[in-house]
Amino acid sequence: MPVDTGLATTLLDMAEKLNQEDPLASLLDEFLLPDELIYLDGNSLGPLSKRAKVRALEVVEQQWGNGLIGSWNSYDWINLPKTVGNKIARLTGADPDSVICCDSISVNLFKLLSAGLLLSNQKSPNSETSNPSRSIVLSQKDNFPTDLYMVQGLQQLMNSVSHTPCELMTVASDKIVDAIEQHGQRIAVLMLTHVNFRNGDIHDMQSLTSLAHEKGILVLWDLAHSAGVLPVKLDECDVDFAVGCTYKYLNGGPGAPGFAYVAPRLLGQLSQPLSGWMGHKSPFDFAHDYQKSEGIEQLLCGTPSIISMSILDAALDIFDEVNIFDLRDKSVALNGFFQSCVEQLTASFPASDDPLTLACNVDASMRGSQISYRHKQAYAICQALINEGVISDFRAPDILRIGFSPLFLSFTDMLKAAQILTKIMHTKLYTQPQFHIKNAVT
Numbered sequence: 378m379p380v381d382t383g384l385a386t387t388l389l390d391m392a393e394k395l396n397q398e399d400p401l402a403s404l405l406d407e408f409l410l411p412d413e414l415i416y417l418d419g420n421s422l423g424p425l426s427k428r429a430k431v432r433a434l435e436v437v438e439q440q441w442g443n444g445l446i447g448s449w450n451s452y453d454w455i456n457l458p459k460t461v462g463n464k465i466a467r468l469t470g471a472d473p474d475s476v477i478c479c480d481s482i483s484v485n486l487f488k489l490l491s492a493g494l495l496l497s498n499q500k501s502p503n504s505e506t507s508n509p510s511r512s513i514v515l516s517q518k519d520n521f522p523t524d525l526y527m528v529q530g531l532q533q534l535m536n537s538v539s540h541t542p543c544e545l546m547t548v549a550s551d552k553i554v555d556a557i558e559q560h561g562q563r564i565a566v567l568m569l570t571h572v573n574f575r576n577g578d579i580h581d582m583q584s585l586t587s588l589a590h591e592k593g594i595l596v597l598w599d600l601a602h603s604a605g606v607l608p609v610k611l612d613e614c615d616v617d618f619a620v621g622c623t624y625k626y627l628n629g630g631p632g633a634p635g636f637a638y639v640a641p642r643l644l645g646q647l648s649q650p651l652s653g654w655m656g657h658k659s660p661f662d663f664a665h666d667y668q669k670s671e672g673i674e675q676l677l678c679g680t681p682s683i684i685s686m687s688i689l690d691a692a693l694d695i696f697d698e699v700n701i702f703d704l705r706d707k708s709v710a711l712n713g714f715f716q717s718c719v720e721q722l723t724a725s726f727p728a729s730d731d732p733l734t735l736a737c738n739v740d741a742s743m744r745g746s747q748i749s750y751r752h753k754q755a756y757a758i759c760q761a762l763i764n765e766g767v768i769s770d771f772r773a774p775d776i777l778r779i780g781f782s783p784l785f786l787s788f789t790d791m792l793k794a795a796q797i798l799t800k801i802m803h804t805k806l807y808t809q810p811q812f813h814i815k816n817a818v819t
């Protein structure tokens with residue numbers, strides 16, 4: 378049965394009107410996306426921007442190729458982790474010099490969680506014996522796996538070789554407040570992801586941070602799905618630690634280095650175990666003993682990956698031209714418009730016996746920049762979408778996840794993607810065997 382053409386025309390008129398009113402529309406041109414592709418996966422790997430490509434060529438040919446080792450000074454490579462960190466600080470409401478770009482989320486979690494456990498159990502100056510009482514890292518059951526895995530590794534290490542035990546405790550999202558109330562005195566660090574990667578649920582950073590602080594708990598936020606797409610106020614919320622990656626909404630490129638934030642008030646007391654030379658207060662003294670840098674550089678470990686970080690540095694400049702509140706407004710508008718197109722188009726077909734169900738908050742303004750649907754064939758549906766030029770992703774076991782990166786998507790993209798998705802659902806194209814072949818990366 379053909380889709381109601383009256384409906385298609387009405388939706389197209391709406392999409393074009395929304396495009397015309399979009400204050401960020403001119404940025405679409407900044408990205409180098411293949412023609413005819415609708416990229417709804419900027420939440421997993423942001424696309425290449427023109428300025429990032431220019432820098433990639435420049436850093437390889439000019440800075441590395443011609444400048445060789447002199448570029449550490451002449452192009453200030455040595456300060457790049459902090460230069461890039463400061464750009465991320467502006468985007469996350471952090472003080473200047475409180476964010477550093479380095480390593481991955483996983484590695485940065487190791488540094489900050491160990492530092493947090495040590496800090497929480499520091500001997501008070503007048504007590505004779507160390508009596509570690511805060512051993513728990515409290516997190517959410519459905520947090521991103523690496524966040525939980527890193528605590529499990531730390532738990533094994535700390536419990537076998539140190540006097541500071543570590544214990545991962547995970548609870549459901551709606552039990553976090555109860556767990557803080559009940560176990561507050563034994564919790565060292567509350568580790569949460571601001572926006573849930575599966576369903577896009579957003580935590581209230583302000584209230585959870587202040588509740589944890591009342592119990593003497595340090596708070597670490599993972600900003601993987603927030604940085605560059607949602608307003609974040611690390612300083613205003615008095616957050617202790619944060620980590621994030623830069624290859625998602627920040628468009629830094631595959632495997633681009635992550636970032637770490639430490640509240641300036643904690644930098645003096647902090648001690649992180651990956652005490653590499655780049656975190657030394659004076660690396661080029663080549664001194665025998667480690668003495669940490671006073672500043673955020675103390676989180677550095679080894680030599681930074683300059684090529685990747687330079688590309689990220691250029692990609693971040695696009696955020697100087699936009700305001701994070703406009704980005705959030707557009708992200709919610711794209712998200713809501715896509716959802717409404719899917720609902721209206723689905724309703725124009727006879728009712729399905731195998732429909733998609735919403736696996737997130739129904740209100741686009743209450744979720745991160747994504748929509749999630751549940752279906753037992755979610756993997757095959759995702760593959761069928763990709764086959765038709767709509768890139769989304771699948772998250773095991775049964776989630777089809779569609780991301781809305783507001784820098785490079787238009788409202789007509791939303792309509793086209795919704796038309797393709799509803800057609801795939803109506804025709805059950807996803808039952809074809811070629812869409813069931815599993816790839817290593819989903």
Ligand SMILES: *Cc1c(COP(=O)(O)O)cnc(C)c1O
Binds near residue numbers: 481484521574635
């Ligand atoms: C993407 C993501 C990660 C990835 O961690 P890496 O160490 O950068 O690979 C971690 N946590 C969350 C919440 C994520 O969404």
